[in-house]
Amino acid sequence: MKRYIPIAAVIVFVIAALAFGNHLLVLKKQAAAQAAYEAERHLVVYSDMPEDVNRNLAAAFHKRTGLRVQIQTRTDDELYTLWRSDGKEGPPAVLIASEPVLREQKAHQVLRPYASQFTESVPYPQKDSDAMWTGLWLDPMVFIIHNEYYARRGMHIRTWDDLLTDPTLRVAFPDLAATDMAGDFLCSFVEVKGTEAAGLYLKALQSHISMYSKVMAANVRRVAGGEADIGIVDGATARQYRQDGMPIYIVYPRDGTSYWLTGAAVTKWCRDDELAQAFMDWLYSRDVDDVLRGSHLYLTYANSDARKILDSRGQELILFPVQKQYTGEGRRDLQDWWIKSVRFGKGE
Incomplete structure (x- = not known):
């Protein structure tokens, strides 16, 4: 009987070796499958940012993560009309869009809640009360003042x-009445001042306005060129021109x-919560800046x-x-009111 013990030991060893080898093979296949999945795994994002910005954001996110x-x-x-498609044409998992667009998508139940330690750092006026969307960046309306007038x-x-x-x-x-951003200023100004007071103010200011501009950059050029003393423009445009030496x-x-x-915001079509969370939180990183x-x-x-x-005086932004x-x-109704009762002074 003892003479069979070495043979049995060899058999057990061979079986164990085969089992271990099979286990390693399974692990290798799983690793290969995971690698293939990661290679194909991606998040579809719809964004209203410029093409080059979107491309650079995707590259920076991949480099970091x-x-x-x-x-x-x-x-x-x-x-705006994304909700009508019901995601039939390559549905996005995440949206980067203006506040009006995000409000519209929430109203049509396209979005779903998302919150994290990063979204918690956004003040409540700049995010949805139900956590359906969260603000990333602001572009405020600011004063720009020509250097000579500023000195005086x-x-x-x-x-x-x-x-x-x-x-x-x-x-x-x-x-x-020319752009959504200008209309947003009008709506916010009326919300703060009231319709009557806002109308009186805008009528009084009109005597100082040499020309209305449909494009913010035109106001910067007029001020920089000395055609106006002060301009009302969005902060991003003002900072860009100041950086250029205006x-x-x-x-x-x-x-x-x-x-x-x-x-x-994260949409109802998102199927990869882990990747969506990684991207949403990364949007608040220095990489994006x-x-x-x-x-x-x-x-x-x-x-x-x-x-x-900060502004040129070292002061922080104050929002309405x-x-x-x-x-x-x-x-649009308020913009029509402004055209009729303020700019051209007809009706109420």
Whole structure:
């Protein structure tokens, strides 16, 4: 009997070796399958940011995490009507879009809640109360003042009412019916002041306005060229031109200002929660700041712990305390009111 013991030991060893080898083979196959999955795994994101920014964001995210996102550029009109497609044409897992677009998608139940330690750092006025979307970046309306006027009277310009104190002041002002951002300023101003007071103010300011501009950059060029003393423009445009050496000061109104908000949301079509979480949280990182500044986009960050962008006086931004509950139709109605009762002075 003892003579069979070595043979049995050999058999047991061979079986064990085969089993171990098979186990290693299974692990190897699983690793290969996981690698193949990771190679194919990606997140589809629809974004209203410029094409080059979207491309650079995807590259920076992959460099930082090794994970892939496919960021597809979409217009506001395409994003507004996203809910109608029901995701039939390559549904996005994440949206990067303006606040009105995000509100529209929430109303049509396209979004689902998402919250993390990063979204918690965003103040409540800049995120949805049900955590359906969260603000990323703000583009506030600011004063830009020509260097020569700033040297003479610039320190007297602190609030919106101060624009009415100098009878010789020339103002470059946006056409409030031309763009969604200008319309957002109008809606916010009326929400803060009330319709009657806002109308009286805008009528009084009109005597100082040399020309209304449909494009914000035109106001910067008018001020920089000496055609106007002060301009009302969005902060991103103002910062870009100042970085390029234009002779302007940027001043934040001390009684607050409106802001155009861009945010992010997870959609009902998301099938990879882990990847969506990684991307959503990464959007609040320094990597994104580097991408935006590299593309000459100088936006203000919504999260309270982000780097503060100060004005030329070293002052922080003050925002209007608004709820922004207006609809697209409501904004257009208010823009029609401004055209008829303020700009052309007809009706009420």
